Amino acid sequence: MTKKTAKPATKAATKDPRPGWDEYFMEIAEVVSKRSNCSRRRVAAVIVKDNHLLSTGYNGTPRGVKNCFDGGCPRCAGHAPSGTGLDECLCVHAEQNAICQAARYGLDVSGGKIYITISPCLTCAKLIINAGIKEVVYGGDYTAFLGTVKAMFKSAGVKCRAFKKR
Numbered sequence: 001m002t003k004k005t006a007k008p009a010t011k012a013a014t015k016d017p018r019p020g021w022d023e024y025f026m027e028i029a030e031v032v033s034k035r036s037n038c039s040r041r042r043v044a045a046v047i048v049k050d051n052h053l054l055s056t057g058y059n060g061t062p063r064g065v066k067n068c069f070d071g072g073c074p075r076c077a078g079h080a081p082s083g084t085g086l087d088e089c090l091c092v093h094a095e096q097n098a099i100c101q102a103a104r105y106g107l108d109v110s111g112g113k114i115y116i117t118i119s120p121c122l123t124c125a126k127l128i129i130n131a132g133i134k135e136v137v138y139g140g141d142y143t144a145f146l147g148t149v150k151a152m153f154k155s156a157g158v159k160c161r162a163f164k165k166r
Contacts, residue, residue, distance in 0.1 A: 032046060037060035045095045057100070094117070
């Protein structure tokens with residue numbers, strides 16, 4: 001009498017149900033944007049390195065300055081059309097806040113990646129480059145200077161791409 005040996009069960013290949021890294025960090029940025037105190041636009045940035053979250057930032061007035069939605073920013077309290085009156089704006093951009101937060105806590109962002117809910121402005125692009133961040137992933141387009149920003153990133157060796165949900 002021969003004994004039948006059971007065949008080992010084979011696992012069927014299953015698709016990973018988790019969000020990819022880009023989607024994961026962009027979703028975190030979307031949640032962070034809800035903390036924005038800017039009354040015109042809610043923007044957030046998340047800085048990561050080796051898929052480890054280092055810092056977050058959202059746009060709004062500096063620490064200790066009356067919140068934008070409380071009338072702290074003259075531009076936001078007024079009716080300036082989009083892209084105008086920027087010299088009156090007291091708000092700090094999300095990318096600036098994320099880089100400052102990392103610096104405040106002694107975190108090295110060089111070689112990292114930044115996820116932003118909207119493409120960076122020219123000033124933020126300069127800060128991203130000088131902070132040593134090597135990749136920018138952004139949600140929507142901030143059309144002002146986008147061509148200049150992308151050209152500058154390319155020249156500096158910073159990868160820049162629009163987020164694409166899978």
